[in-house]
Amino acid sequence: MEIKELPEGIRSSKYLTKDNLKQVATCERFPTEKELFQMRPVPEVIHILENYGYDFNLFEKEMHELAKQEIEQHNEWFALKLLMVVEYTRESLV
Numbered sequence: 001m002e003i004k005e006l007p008e009g010i011r012s013s014k015y016l017t018k019d020n021l022k023q024v025a026t027c028e029r030f031p032t033e034k035e036l037f038q039m040r041p042v043p044e045v046i047h048i049l050e051n052y053g054y055d056f057n058l059f060e061k062e063m064h065e066l067a068k069q070e071i072e073q074h075n076e077w078f079a080l081k082l083l084m085v086v087e088y089t090r091e092s093l094v
Contacts, residue, residue: 001025007087015064020071024080031081039085056093060086 003025052058070079
């Protein structure tokens with residue numbers, strides 16, 4: 001995929017660099033809803049939800065920073081799933 005195919009919330013992230021976005025865009029597809037739902041038991045996601053789930057801006061910041069760490073460790077697919085969880089959460093707030 002290309003950077004321009006990423007959702008606006010990811011492309012305009014204050015926490016991800018252009019290089020981070022390029023790396024995430026190397027993923028061949030977007031995760032399915034089922035794959036995103038499977039992120040719920042991930043300890044880091046649980047921690048972020050428990051500590052920052054009450055404030056979307058803090059939740060987004062923490063998830064994007066975790067995704068950035070994963071990208072730097074070459075875990076682009078996991079990072080994309082983290083970022084897409086944020087996007088699905090954003091959509092549910094509208």
